[in-house]
Amino acid sequence: MTSLFKYFLCLFFFTAFGFSQIEEVNPASYIKTIGFKGSTNESQLPILKLGEPLLLEFDALTGTEPDFYYVIEHFNYDWTPSNLVKSEYLRGFDNQRIQNYKNSFNTYQIYSHYMLRIPNEQTRGLLVTGNYLMSIFNDDDELVFSRKFMIYEDLVNVGVAIKRSRDVKDIDKKQSVDIVINSRNINFNNPLENVKSLIIQNNNLNTAISNIKPQYTLGNQLIYKYTSETSFWGGNEYLYFENKDVRAANVGVQYIDLKDIYHNYLFVNTSRANQLYTYNPDINGNFLITAIDANDVSIEADYTMIHFALQHPELTDGSSIYVYGNYNNYALEPDNELHFNSETGLYECAFRLKQGFYNYKYVITDKNGILNEGAISGDFYQTENNYKVLVYYRDLGARYDRLIGMGEGSSVNISN
Template sequence: MLISSLVCSQVEEVNPPDYIKTISFKGNTPESQLPVLKLGDYVDLEFDVLNGDEDDYYYTIEHFNFDWTPSVLIKSEYLDGNDNQRIRTYENSFNTYQIYSHYKLTIPNEQTKRLKVSGNYMINIFNSDNELMFSRKFMVYENMANVGVNIKRTRDIAYIEEKQKVDISITPKSSHFNNPKQNVKILVVQNNNLNTAISNLVPQYTIGNQLIYKYDSESSFWAGNEYLFFENKDVRASNTGIQHIDLEDLYHNYLFTNYSRADKPYTYNPDINGNYLVTVLDRDNPDIEADYVWIHFSLLPDPRFKGKTIHVYGNFNNYAIDDTTKMVYDDVDKVYKCAILLKQGFYNYKYVAVENNGTLNEGLVSGNFYQTENNYKVIVYYRDLGKRYDRIVGFGEGSSINISN
């Protein structure tokens, strides 16, 4: 399966070391990890450091072009105030087996007063030795265009049961777009996952000043399947999706063994599209009172897994695929296993395969079904004649819950 990715992508997000967990990055919408916020709105970044040393951390903010190459704007042109400031708000965990410090940063704040322009941004978190700990992308938009998003089944008969296509209409609110085939670019994101985003679409035609995108294969996504989930807001008792528990140095939650769903009939099962929510029972503040638990995933083998590596996949680690998410076959129990340290809460996850050539195959284990409910975001960029940076002039969202032919 081929993945559409950001064209000419230059800057990638850096994932954190093992002792930094539960990075929550969101604006005034519930989605984590990929904030798309209106110019002037706030954004919150929270994370835990699992050493209890109360280390100092600092942040910087950078502006980028559509293709994630650095923009030519100097800092004072896109930022009012200062960055490279210490994150001052943090609390230590309370009454937990795992000691950690919870850090929180809100932008704008007293030092970083506001972001002046729209566009692509990256926030970078450094330690006191000026070592980059992790970075996250976010987008800021101006509401200068109406963006219509409509999800339909693909017209390609070969994939009509497996793919969803995104139809898009963009209508500027005041004036028209100059030379839109050159100056207007869009990014289409499924379930907040930039790894599978589509970015190489140009308007097919115009009606008045409205830009129309009604591609078939070019704007199609593999539909996937509803995410699996578990909840462990009470670590001392088995919750949804958890078969049994154990207490050693920390609590261990063993999930029910999953199986390949690719050949099973589609079953509607409401999910939160790969996201997660930190929550804890009988506590007032989940930020510092939710504990960390070893979550044990297990998956029955399947002949189609041969020659591929299987990973646990979800927004809990920003859809990263690495050694911590790799499933290892257990010869004794005859299942694939993986243990991941996660904070108490409600989590969506699924299993994906990585081919020998490094290609991600999201549907090998879970299957692809056109009925799957997915969230789609469309971000519209515009660089007018003579301008020095790519503005984000519109933002639209759609869901495949009511997908049509």
């Protein structure tokens, strides 16, 4: 596949949709365990300081060692294509084949593990801050999947404080994010229009709050202390399991069975919405690949069929229940949708996951596809959640939105 063809393919895609906001494309069924992070960032949503390396890993469960190619595009704050040409934000070339891969060793499930590091010999670095999209294509010029990431400069201090909701009706269920931005190097021009903030809970872009304007401006200090505009549902601590030993039941695993691959049957879960909050340390929806007696878990960890079961009354209003977590980028897909089994009286589903430690919870979408994260798990102000605040700025005459700072906070020390 030529670089020119991919360029026109991306150009056609953006033009056909009227330069609308770009969305991530979920992977094909044979792509599993996508890991996307920086050198010091263990989340699946890389937010990197300019100059830091970026690592993308994934498995192809085909056994044929397929070829994949990567394309990097730059975007504005609202995920519309920026006006920059590639040479202005990328040093070197993209549209290159991913050359670094290894085949699985001593596993029931055959797969190839691919690794892409930026910078590399072809793509020597990214030159500007802002929003980026990494797109992976196959040999047939088909888009296999895409992932968003951000690069920032440390030009402003971003203070983040987590408070209980100021709205009395939600004081026990919501968490509010207060923000104070102090500029050291930039004199903001018209900050109400040119400064834009993004608030992300637990690295989940699907529920992020955007387009929040400063509530108060004191010189070069911008203050956000809203009643409801920067509030998130508290949710509940994630459920979890670990199957680092596929031959024995482990944390959260009730029993196992060996068929074509190992099958792990988790303990039956119940609704927690009407129960009292109980602190249970989690990793905020994330996952970690682990396997005992393995020197290299990237190729020695096996895939198992994980069986989920939820005790819940049958829904007859068109709603759906899903297993939710960062293992698949919080996607709601047919594979992780639970279906009611009239014989057992349980909602059940099963899908392949690589050995490891996984956070998950159950969520409901109504007949219109509207997500309700707390319908089964509950919402509690005490829940420990991670929050990241990204600050974008476009100066007068600038051609793209710079990402000038990032702040982080946790609700572990939530206050009134």
